[in-house]
Amino acid sequence: MTTVSIQSLVKRYGGATAVDGISLDIAHGEFISLLGPSGCGKTTTLKCLAGFEAIDQGRILFDGRDVAPLPPEQRDIGMVFQNYALFPHMTVAGNLAFGLEMRGRPKPEIATRVAAVLDLVQLGGMGARYPRELSGGQQQRVALARALVIEPKILLLDEPLANLDATLRDEMRTFIRDLQRRVGISTLYVTHDQAEAMTMSDRVVVMFGGQIAQAAAPETVYDRPASEAVARFVGQANIIAGVVSPGAFAVDSPLGRLPMPQQAQFAAGTRVSVIARPQAIALTTATSAHALRGTVIARYFHGAFIDHRIAVGDQVLNVQVAPPALHEVGDPVALVLDPARLWAVATP
Numbered sequence: 001m002t003t004v005s006i007q008s009l010v011k012r013y014g015g016a017t018a019v020d021g022i023s024l025d026i027a028h029g030e031f032i033s034l035l036g037p038s039g040c041g042k043t044t045t046l047k048c049l050a051g052f053e054a055i056d057q058g059r060i061l062f063d064g065r066d067v068a069p070l071p072p073e074q075r076d077i078g079m080v081f082q083n084y085a086l087f088p089h090m091t092v093a094g095n096l097a098f099g100l101e102m103r104g105r106p107k108p109e110i111a112t113r114v115a116a117v118l119d120l121v122q123l124g125g126m127g128a129r130y131p132r133e134l135s136g137g138q139q140q141r142v143a144l145a146r147a148l149v150i151e152p153k154i155l156l157l158d159e160p161l162a163n164l165d166a167t168l169r170d171e172m173r174t175f176i177r178d179l180q181r182r183v184g185i186s187t188l189y190v191t192h193d194q195a196e197a198m199t200m201s202d203r204v205v206v207m208f209g210g211q212i213a214q215a216a217a218p219e220t221v222y223d224r225p226a227s228e229a230v231a232r233f234v235g236q237a238n239i240i241a242g243v244v245s246p247g248a249f250a251v252d253s254p255l256g257r258l259p260m261p262q263q264a265q266f267a268a269g270t271r272v273s274v275i276a277r278p279q280a281i282a283l284t285t286a287t288s289a290h291a292l293r294g295t296v297i298a299r300y301f302h303g304a305f306i307d308h309r310i311a312v313g314d315q316v317l318n319v320q321v322a323p324p325a326l327h328e329v330g331d332p333v334a335l336v337l338d339p340a341r342l343w344a345v346a347t348p
């Protein structure tokens with residue numbers, strides 16, 4: 001079942017087009033992230049869904065119903081922003097009760113629902129506190145609770161973790177995703193943090209310049225990026241220019257002939273960019289006929305892995321391997337590219 005259908009949405013500010021004809025369906029209970037650089041139109045898309053901005057072209061349907069005539073309060077959405085936007089003069093319980101009071105719910109029902117949602121976000125017993133008496137992570141959980149307490153059909157989150165420190169952000173990612181699964185609510189999550197988008201989402205929608213560059217499962221966006229720009233924006237990528245060779249699917253490049261997984265979309269002779277993720281390349285000291293020869297020119301320890309820069313002819317490859325480090329700067333090394341993990345895209 002589709003909860004949200006965005007169809008050819010256009011939003012302009014004066015002469016500038018912030019959202020340039022995007023189409024996207026959100027299935028019931030799906031968690032989708034809008035990922036892209038600053039200014040690519042993520043927040044504007046969210047505002048159009050919420051009804052804070054009138055749209056210039058296209059349609060937005062909630063459960064098949066055009067929401068254009070509906071003001072924000074009638075769209076049945078819950079929203080969470082980066083800056084929490086809690087009412088500072090109200091207690092936590094007061095913040096949660098507010099939306100229900102506006103909807104004219106009876107007092108006993110409000111009390112029951114507020115208590116239940118506070119338990120859901122693991123803040124049971126904190127209803128009498130004021131926002132200033134809570135940590136950043138707790139305030140963001142209150143903001144989440146306030147969005148959920150009205151039992152919205154759709155949850156819209158705009159960079160909700162941006163103000164939190166790295167450790168708390170990690171915890172909150174899991175917390176939000178687990179909560180979203182339990183409640184089963186369709187969710188659109190705006191972020192420019194690719195790790196956040198990858199770890200939390202059913203699908204990642206990569207946006208550039210107001211348009212969707214790719215909408216797919218995180219693994220697909222990483223392993224089968226739609227373009228060089230997506231490959232560069234999501235994770236690190238070695239980009240090797242080449243030409244599709246005749247016959248069996250392979251690409252002739254300065255690194256030699258690179259065998260590729262079958263990709264029928266490119267005819268022989270097409271100029272392509274081969275994407276090789278840093279994990280798709282293995283370093284070896286063994287000499288094999290298929291291995292490339294290179295020299296380690298830099299090495300960076302990250303804890304979970306070691307980043308190597310390897311010069312192979314004129315190309316510098318970024319290779320990540322698990323510790324312990326076996327190769328020093330200046331060492332000659334042999335490299336093997338895993339054909340199953342290479343991917344070709346059209347050269348821009």
Ligand SMILES: Nc1ncnc2c1ncn2[C@@H]1O[C@H](COP(=O)(O)OP(=O)(O)OP(=O)(O)O)[C@@H](O)[C@H]1O
Binds near residue numbers: 013044045
């Ligand atoms: N109220 C406005 N008036 C004029 N231009 C606007 C307005 N809001 C956004 N824009 C412009 O529209 C474009 C898209 O902005 P938007 O806030 O949607 O980007 P974003 O992807 O959410 O960026 P960020 O990650 O920085 O929040 C930008 O070029 C921005 O300057």
